[in-house]
Amino acid sequence: MASPVHQRLREDVLASVFAPDEPLTEAKLTERYGASRTPVREALQRLEQDGLVERRGKAVVVRTHSAEEIIDIYESRIILEQAAAAKAAVKATALDHQLLKGLLLQMQQLDPTDGRALAETNRAFHAQLWHATHSPSLIGLLERLDQQVRRYTLTTLTYPGRWPAVLADYAAMLAAIEDGDSGHAGEIAARHMSDALAIRLKMYAEDPRTL
Secondary structure, three states: OOOHHHHHHHHHHHOOOOOOOOEOOHHHHHHHHOOOHHHHHHHHHHHHHOOOEEEEOOEEEEOOOOHHHHHHHHHHHHHHHHHHHHHHHHHOOHHHHHHHHHHHHHHHOOOOOOHHHHHHHHHHHHHHHHHOOOOHHHHHHHHHHHHHHOOOOOOHHHOOOHHHHHHHHHHHHHHHHHHOOHHHHHHHHHHHHHHHHHHHHHHHHHOHHHO
């Protein structure tokens, strides 16, 4: 179970409270969180395992964003999202179907310029899809990757033309899942994430600092 220090530090890293490459010293973090060195040290170790921070010599720093990192994370997620959609087509229950449909309906009613709302409901949709696999190991892998994607401050969902494409992808994916067509569901998920990668790289090329 995550400690309060780990939870707070993780949320601060994901919210970009600390700059990329900023050293996370135990002295600084013990003062910030009012904790002793032991829970701070354990929290840093867990974040290192999650890929949110990295060790450089004796220092621990927030991992920097790079095109190589983006490609690595998204290529891994393409494979796992494809597997999740395919497995959901086989394992999803009637309740799973209803919950996914309800989330898609919420997404269809959102203001497409509200990036925060889009990102939150999109994350909820993905999480529900993962849980529809009823595979703890697959869910765990996807949650770890999602933590790394959350470090990017701008969402791809407000990129011109992206939101309507997302909604169309999700509607088609849910139809395939309900039909039990694992191959088609997986293909849609893989294409969806490949498109997200292409947009993320365009955003990075336009201004690396916005990520």
